[in-house]
Amino acid sequence: MHVKHNFIPFLIVIALLSSCSQPPANDNGIDRYTLEEKGILNLELDSLSGDSPSNLYVYQQNGTEYLVKGNFSNWRLDIYNLTSQKLYKTIPFEKEGPNGVGNSPTGFYFHNLDSIFLFFNLSQRICLVNDSGVLLNNIGPLNTINRYTYPDISAERYPFLKDNELHLSTYGHKYKENQQSGMIINLVTELGKQPHKLTDIYSKGYWGGVLYDVYYHDYNRKEDLIIQSYGADHQIYTIDDMGTKKAHMAKGERLNEKIRPYSDLDQDFMSVAQHLYKFEALQGGYGQIRYDPYRDVYYRFVFNPVNPSEFHSPSQIWENPSIIILNKKFSKIGEFPLPKANKFFFMFISKAGLNIFNTKQFEKTEEKLPFTTFELVKDEH
Numbered sequence: 001m002h003v004k005h006n007f008i009p010f011l012i013v014i015a016l017l018s019s020c021s022q023p024p025a026n027d028n029g030i031d032r033y034t035l036e037e038k039g040i041l042n043l044e045l046d047s048l049s050g051d052s053p054s055n056l057y058v059y060q061q062n063g064t065e066y067l068v069k070g071n072f073s074n075w076r077l078d079i080y081n082l083t084s085q086k087l088y089k090t091i092p093f094e095k096e097g098p099n100g101v102g103n104s105p106t107g108f109y110f111h112n113l114d115s116i117f118l119f120f121n122l123s124q125r126i127c128l129v130n131d132s133g134v135l136l137n138n139i140g141p142l143n144t145i146n147r148y149t150y151p152d153i154s155a156e157r158y159p160f161l162k163d164n165e166l167h168l169s170t171y172g173h174k175y176k177e178n179q180q181s182g183m184i185i186n187l188v189t190e191l192g193k194q195p196h197k198l199t200d201i202y203s204k205g206y207w208g209g210v211l212y213d214v215y216y217h218d219y220n221r222k223e224d225l226i227i228q229s230y231g232a233d234h235q236i237y238t239i240d241d242m243g244t245k246k247a248h249m250a251k252g253e254r255l256n257e258k259i260r261p262y263s264d265l266d267q268d269f270m271s272v273a274q275h276l277y278k279f280e281a282l283q284g285g286y287g288q289i290r291y292d293p294y295r296d297v298y299y300r301f302v303f304n305p306v307n308p309s310e311f312h313s314p315s316q317i318w319e320n321p322s323i324i325i326l327n328k329k330f331s332k333i334g335e336f337p338l339p340k341a342n343k344f345f346f347m348f349i350s351k352a353g354l355n356i357f358n359t360k361q362f363e364k365t366e367e368k369l370p371f372t373t374f375e376l377v378k379d380e381h
Helices: 002-021 200-204 269-283 314-318 359-364
Strands: 033-044 056-061 064-071 076-081 086-092 107-112 115-120 125-129 135-139 150-152 160-162 165-171 183-186 214-220 225-230 235-239 245-249 285-292 297-303 321-326 332-337 342-349 354-358 368-378
Touching: 033 086, 033 321, 033 354, 056 107, 056 342, 064 107, 107 160, 160 214, 225 285, 269 314, 285 342, 342 368, 354 359, 359 368
Parallel strands: 033 332, 214 285
Antiparallel strands: 033 368, 056 064, 064 076, 076 086, 107 115, 115 125, 125 135, 150 165, 160 165, 165 183, 165 214, 214 225, 225 235, 235 245, 285 297, 297 321, 321 332, 342 354, 354 368
């Protein structure tokens, strides 16, 4: 009997030591991951260029990675060699003439060197150019499908090309008038359609604002899978090649179980804007979702609630971001609080990791465009 009494505590001690030596796991036993700073990537800037955010795209040529960045104030796109971190070439575009695109673009989509789509938010147009800046086509206006939902390409809203159709994020949704989100432009017929229905949460009332009424997406080309994220929905959604839609929980740790609409009744945005900004900042919500093809994971950006006593500006809506990490089966495997120095809306994914603009480093020297490279690692804490 004495042996049994001594042996049981011994087993408990062994179990405790064993559990302490193992990395934490989710309730379903899946290992947890986080992001760890790996270093700083410093891209050279000329005297005319600054830190204006834009879409960022990576492509490979002869084993070398290149980054394409919008430099709209100088009417061009810049291509950087990510190995040398130097400017490789520029793609100029003209305002007038046979290759004129009109006003300066507000965003772009780089498919390849022969197909670059410049986007103009105010006029809702798209100009297709090549790497010499030659104008190949002019499409638009795009917002003729309905008068509420607007397509957009910007530093946080990325399009993708699938089966000769350009898929665009949208904003300005009103459930009662138009229950659709997203926009697809057929590049042959130049006709648009809105195939995606807003999720059920949008039927609960008026959302409006700058956070909740946005539809984001990305595309896993390897799996032929569309991934969707809505600003007010804890779940993300996937659509496979057969059109089957599935929901996956991807909730931020600091957000309430339920995200509430601003009002049960429709509102005039301009008359409630200031109250609406505060409402969004105090409640939090979601931003873009991005697929990382190198590590086969997904990053969903979440904006955490602001303390009511500390709210003083609409910009605080995006003040406390974190990154939800999902594995290829869409199980949540981690959530990483983004350091204050890094700006979520100015980022790209490369072989090295997730690269996010570093404002503090830029303030030290405006001759470089610095990005912190974050590496996906197992969370040992």
